[in-house]
Structure formats: C-alpha cells, structure tokens
Amino acid sequence: MKTIQIPRRFVLSDWGGTETVVLQTSRELMRSGHEVSIYTSMALSQNAREVIQEIPVSRFPHFYPYLGLGQEKIRQLDYKGGNLFSFSLWRALLRESRVDVYHLHTAKRMGGIVRHVAMKKKRPYVVSLHGGVLDVPKAEAAGWTEPTQGTWEWGKLLGMWVGSRRVLDDASAIICVGEGEKKKMQEMYPQKRVIHLPNGVDPEYFSRGDGEAFRAKYGIPTDRRLILTLGRIDPQKNQLGAVESLRLLPPELNAHLVLIGHVTNEPYAERLRIRIQESGLENRVTFIPGISNRDLMLVNALHAADLFLLPSIHEPFGIVILEAWAAGLPVVASAVGGIPSFVESEVDGLLTSAESNEERATAVAKLLENSELANSLAEAGQKKARRQYSWGSVTERLMDLYAEVRREYSVSQ
Helix, strand or coil: CEEEEECCCCCCCCCCHHHHHHHHHHHHHHHCCCEEEEEEECCCCCCCEEEECCEEEEEECCECCEECCCHHHHHHHHHCCCCCECHHHHHHHHHCCCCCEEEECCCHHHHHHHHHHHHHHCCCEEEEECCCCCCCCHHHHHHHHHHHCCCEECCHHHHHHHCHHHCCCCCCEEEECCHHHHHHHHHHCCCCCEEECCCCECHHHHCCCCHHHHHHHHCCCCCCEEEEEECCECHHHCHHHHHHHHHHCCHHHCEEEEEECCECCHHHHHHHHHHHHHCCCCCCEEEECCCCCCCHHHHHHHHHCCEEEECCCCCCCCHHHHHHHHCCCCEEEECCCCHHHCCCECCCEEEECCCCHHHHHHHHHHHHHCHHHHHHHHHHHHHHHHHHCEHHHHHHHHHHHHHHHHHHHHHHC
C-alpha cells in the first residue's frame, strides 16, 4: 500500500508531537512493507528534499494569502497555526500515481488541497487531529490568527476552490488523539468513522540515558532535585506556571527546574526570562531553548530528572508523558485535553488544575517528599507505556484503518 503523510510543516529544528507521530508511524509502516513518503510545506526550512530516518520528505513552496504580512509575522505563522496555500504541493500530489490513502495531519487550506486532489483522483483520505479542533481554549485559538490582524485576507477564494471547509466532511475517517475530542466529533459526525488513536513511544530508546552527563553539561549540582518540563516555549505549554510553582516549593526540597523547548513565541519566551530574573530564580532554573529530538542529551535530561512536569493549559494528548514514563519518571500533569484519558491520577501520575500554581506545587512537593509514592507512580507509568503505547501497536491499528477505508471507498465508487 502506498501512503502519503501530509503535515503542515516537518523540520528537525523545530520538533513536536505531530512530527514524532508522522515519523514513527511512517517508519513502522515501511517496516511492514508499505511505501510511505511525507509531503509538506517549506515552513521553517528551505530544504526541498530530505531523507529523515529512511523516510523521504518533500517540501513545497507556500504562501499566506494576506496583504500586509511582514516577514516576522510570516515566521510566526510558520511556527504555529498558519493557514497556508501551495500550488506546488497541489501539482505534486496530482502527479503522484498509485496512492492508496492520503493521511492528512492538518486542515484549513492545506487540508483542502489534499481533499481536492483525493476527490479528483478518487482516493480516500483520513485526517488526524493533533492540535484539536473542537477542544481548544478560545484564547489559544485566537493566538493562532493574531499575526494576521490588520491584514486583508484574499485567500478565501482559494479555500472555496479546494473545499477547505469540507475537509472533515469528506474524510473517510477522522482520527482523534484525545477522547474528549473524539466524543465531540462523533456528535458532529454520527455517521462517520471517528476513532481514538493515541500517540506512541519507543520504550527502548528512552529507557537508558546518562543523567550525570546532562547535569555536568548544564552545570546543575548533583544534590538538586530536578524537575523537568519539555515542550515548545509557548503560552499553551505554560512554562510560566512551572516557574510560579517552583517559587512556592519549600526551600528545603532544594528543587531545580529545567525548561527545554524550541521557542515558537519569542514575546512569551522573553516574559519567561524576565519572570525568572524578577523572582531571583536564575540559579534555580535552567532554560534550554531547544534540543534536537534525536539528540541523546534529551534522553539524558529525562534520566537526570527526579520528576516530569507538564503544566500545559491545553494538550490534545501529551506525548512527552509517554517519553517520561518510558524513562522511568513519575509525572505531574494538568488535567486538560486528552491527558486524563490515559493518565490515572494517584495510579500512574498526579493530575492538577492547569490554572492553580498552588495545586501544582503541592503535587510536585508530594512526590519529592515521598519517594515510595514517586517510585510507585513511575513504575506503573513505565509498564503502561511498554504494554499499551508502543509505536508497533499504534501503527497496527492505523494499518487496519487504512485497509478499511480503502476497501470501503473502492466499493462506494
């Protein structure tokens, strides 16, 4: 079977959960004999052709159909939520022969391009909702379009041409990483196949690391109790909440916070730096603006930590929790989005309010003070990651879905 995976962007320099899912499922599909390629835009990259871990990646020139956009705003849209268009991608997809299933990891105009081609070539397409559609806080959704304020949008005609508003309507299946979004999608599309397919993890890759090497590289004393937060530097990930929670911890815990993530919102990153300085926490917070997803130092960071903290205000799934579990870490996370669908509080993690720094600090202190509880949660999480969330098992379900939609689409034509 030949599959093309289409994310909005795909670059090693700015990696996230969506990129991990696309790459890892592509690798598993190829191991199972499928032919797979990744088609995407040139957002954050000018490299038109690349092979990443044996998967061919093709990038195509794109543009944002707004009058009045400057280069900085274009870059902001490239980072997050940009509603782009690409005639080059449309032509390349039309030229591709023998495609059995298109797998979309975006919607809007780019999704409309794939819909238009799939309908024209009479092939099925499925859509994965990684960032959420119906289950997104209004403030966050508004932030996606903030760079376009004060501009004039002329791209609605392009959207009408490719049917961007019908991407979900005409999809053969909708894949949700969170149970909450799945339920809402089922209510909206009661006659459509809507499935919950969680993210996965490579347990072996994250099971071994050199925590001492990480501490030495970044000058973190060995006696500090290390709290690790991974995620792009963005209001959604709420690193400011992690800093405020650190301030509330008893001094005798000797806690140290490590924030690792690519900066996708520079004003927010600057606010974060200022807050750390204002709070007098420069010696208690290590801010690392990005480590490559395949850099072993990222795994070492997990093994240097005493616990993993995910303070997000919105999280469709939270793949980094699986990675922390695989590394043997206890987890404290916000009870938002898809997280409660796989983290059981007091069993394999502690869930807290995203808004309450006090509640978050109490949960962190509880684990730092109670090694028996921390070890119990970590062990339960590690077992769950291995048994339920390996990429092999996730991709088996995906292959079954591809086969079903291909068969049903062929019968309906």
